[in-house]
Amino acid sequence: MLSSPSSSRGGFAPRRGRGGWNRPSAKKWEPVKLDTDAHPLGELLQTVQGSDLKLVNASTDVSIDDCRYVASYNWLSDATTATIIAGRPPRWTPLQTPQRLKEDSGQYFRDPNAARCPEYPMAPVVKAILQQNPALDAGSIDLVACGSTLGNLLRFVRGIDKPFRFNVQVIGDTVFFIRKENDPKELIKDVRGFGHTFPDAYTTWDNDVKNSETHQRIVQYVFAGLKCFVRFEVDGYLKDRTAGGGSGDKVNLRSPTGPFSANDLSQAFGNATIGTASAIAKASNGSFNTTLRGSEIPQGSIFDLKTRSGKYKKDIDMSDMYPLLWIKQIPNFIVAYHDGAGLFQDIRVQDVRADVQRWEKENIDCIRRLSSLLNIIIDIARKDDKVLLEVISQKVNVLQIRRQHGQGMQALPVALQNEWLATSGGVSVEDDDLSSDTNAGHDAVYDSEEDWKFGSDDEEPDYTACSAEDCGYCGKCTY
Template sequence: MSKQRHSNAVNLACSGNTEYLNAIGGRSGKAPPFKKRNGQAKPDLGKSPLGELLTTIGEEDCSASLRDLPSDAGITACKYIASYSWLNEKEPTIIVPGKPPLWTPLQAPKRLSVDTGQYFRDPNAARFPRYPIEPAVQAIFESHQAFPTEDIDVFACGSTMGHLLRFVRAVDKPFRFSVQVIGNTVFFVRKENDPREIIPDIRGYSHTFPDEYTTWEADVKGSDTHQRLIQYEFGGSKCLMRFECEGYIDKLAAKDKAKSNSVAPGDNDIFQSFKATSVSQKASNVQDSLVIKTSGSEIPQSSIFDLKTRSHQYKASVDMTDFYPVLWLEQIPNFIIAYHDGAGLFHDIRVQDIRHSVREWETDNEAARRRLAVLLRRIVEAVRADPRGLLEVYSPCKDRLEIRKQVGDGVETLPPVLKARWEEGTTFAVSGDEEPCAMSAEETRSGLEEPDSEDDDGEKDFTACSAETCGYCGRCSY
C-alpha cells in the first residue's frame, strides 16, 4: 500500500466540477495539499474590514473576574464525539468516522526528500469554503441518532481556542475569528485572510516524514486529513473541540479494544463505543454538495498522537513546554518528535506518553487557564446578547482583544437546514459509553518514553524547519 499521505489532488483536474477545482487550485497545475499548517498571518483589514466595535477586553479584565470562577479551571469530563476524514474526490467528500493514519515506522532509516510544494492553512475552509464547520456538524449527526446540541456552550477548534490561550498568556500574535450563536451554542469559526490561504516558505521534512512513517489503511484509502471532535467541560462551559489528528498507534488502540472485549454484554463500559465500524462506503449528497460516505472505524483517544520534526542540531534548544498548550487543549496523550541530521535522515525518533508532563503544565499555568475561562465567558455572553448573534473577535496585539459586529449581513456558520436542526436540539443525552479522554487515565504507560517537564511560559514560533536556518518545521497545531 502506498504511504503517500498528502495528495496534490491532480486527479481532480480530470473532473468536471469547475467550482471545486477552482477552490483547490484546479486546472492550474499542482494544487496545495489539504494539510493544516501554522504560521499565523497578520489579519488583512483592507481585504476584510472590521465591523463596529462593541467592547474591548484586556488582561486586567480577565483577571478581575477570577473570583467568580472555581479555584481550578481545568478540563474535565472529556470524551470522543465524532470524527471524519477528507477524501481526494472530485466533489467535496468526507468519510465518517474515517480513521487517522496508522503509525508505521520504517524498519531502517532512509534519507528523505525535503518538503516541496504549497500547503493550505485551513484544510476545512479550502475544501468547503462556504461552510467550513458543516462537515464537523454533519459528522456529529451521522454518528449520533440524537445529540443534545442544547447542552453545548462553545463549538471551537484548535486554531480559535489556541488564539485565546495565547492571548491570556500574553503571546503577541494578532488574530481574528467569527462567532455566531445557534440555539444555545456559540460557534467559533476560524477566519484566515482567504479560505485558500497558503503557508509561505515551507521547509524541512514535516510532510515527507509522515508520508513515510504513517499509512492510510485500506478502509480510509484516499484520505488527505483526519479531523476529530471531542467534548469536555472547562470553566463552567461545555465545549466541543475540533482538531486535526496526525495519527494513531495500533498497539495502544489494541489495548483499549482488549478491554472492550473483556466486558460482559450489557455492561455500560466506556470502551464499548470503540467497536469496529468499518463498512462499505455509501455516498449521499447533502446540503451544498458536501458528500458523506461511511467508512473507517472509531479510534480511542488514548492511541492518537501529535507529531513534530526538528533538526538534530537544534535538539538542545527544543523546549518541550512549547508543545504542551495544544496537547492540553486537544487532550492528546501521545507525542512523537523526530530529529533529522540536517539532510533528511532520521535516526532519533521518540514516541512519548506525554500526559503526565501536560498535567504538570496545566498545574503550572493555573492563572492562564482561569483567565481563559473568564475570556470564554465574556465572549459567550456578548454574542448571546447581540440581536443578530453574529459577531467577530479581533486581537491586534497581546494586551487588547476586541468584540465587534460582523460587517454587513455577516457570514452564516451553517446552511439553513443544518442550522435549524442544531437549533431544534433534543432532550436525549449522548450515550454514556463514549471513551473518556486519555488525560484522565493512568499517568504513564509502560514502554513509552516520558520526557522531562520544565516550567516555562515562553512560546516560540515554530514556523519552519531547516538545517540551514532555524530548525523548526511549521507543524504547530494552532
C-alpha cells in the same frame, strides 16, 4: 533510535506540515498581518484588556474534565468525495531501517478545512456530529470551537503577541467559534523541510480509509462549567495503545438519510478545494458525498507529531507544545529529529499526560483567565443571538469583540442550522432570517473569491515550530 518490526510506508497524502527545516532568513520575519482593508471591521462592542480578566474563584475547578470522543471524519484526496465518517487517523508504522527522505515539495493550504469548505468551514464538523450522535441534545452544548480558535485565546491570556481573528455565531443555545484567516485558500509559501514527507513515510492509512488527506476529530469535555465540542486534526494513532491492540470500538452510526441534495452541496461544499493546488480544478467541478467508513480510535492512542532538525543539537521547546496538547487532550507526542538532510535516526514517542497535567498546574492563573475570557465572549454573543460577531486581537493584551462587517458570514447553511436546532426542539430558521438587518449597513464580506486579498511578504518564515492547525503557519512560533 526507534525501530519497529513493521516496514510498511505510509502512502502519499499531502497532509499538513508538522514543522520542518528551512533556510534562515537574512531579516527578521514579520508575521502575516490581519487584512482589515480587504475585510473591514464592524461596530466595536467591547474591548478586553488582558488586565481586565479576573481570576475566577479559586474554588472553581478549571481543569478539563470528562473528555470523550464525539465524532470524526476524514477529508479525502479524491476530488469526487468530500468526507468519510467516522474515518480514522493514519497508523504509526515506522521504518525498520531509516531512509533519507526527500524534502517537502508541492503546494499546501494554510487552513485545509476552510480551503475545502470556504463558505461554511463548520459544516462537515456538524454533519459528522449529527450523523454519529442521533440522540444528541444540542441545547446542552455551550461551545463548538476548534484547536486554533481556543489556542489563540490561550495565547492571548498568556500575553503572547500573535494577531488573530475569528467569527462568532449563536445557533440555539450553542456558541460557535469559526476560524478566520485572510484568505481561506491561501497557500503556504516556499514549503521546505520534512513536515510532510516524514508522516508520509512513517504512517499508513488503513485500507478502508485510503486516499485520505487528513483526519479531523471532535471531542467533548467540560471546562470551567462549559460543555465544549472541540475539533482538531489528528496526526496519527499508535496501534499498541488501542484497546486490545485493535482499532477501537466501532462507532454507532445511524443510517444515512440519503445523499446531500444539490442545494445542500452548493451551500456546504460549493467551490470546495482539495489539499493540493493540482486538485483545485477537478474539485470545483465535482460533487461531494459523505460515506460511512472507518471506526472510532481511543483518545489514549492518538498522537501529535513534529519534525525538527537535530543538526544543532537543540531539543524542541515543549513549553510551546503543552498548551495545545492540553486544549486537544492529546496524550502522546512524537518528535522526530533529522540530520539536516532528511535522515531521521532520533525519533521519540512520548506519553506526555503527566507533563501536560504539570503544565496545567503551573499555569492555573492563565487557565482561569481563559475561563473568564470565554465567559465574556459567550455572554455577549448570547445577549442578541441574531447578531454575528467577530473576535479580533491585533496587538498583545488587547482584544475586541465586534459585530461582523456587513451581512457577515454564517457558521452553517440553513438546512444544517435547522438540523442542529431540531435536536433540542429549537425554532427553525429561514433563509430570510439570515439576510436580516442585524449586521446590515455594508455589503457582505467574502462574496466571491476576489474578495479574499492578502499581502505578500518578502521574507521567508521559519515554519519549524508551526502547523496549519495550531497557528496557521504564522512563521513566528518558537522552538
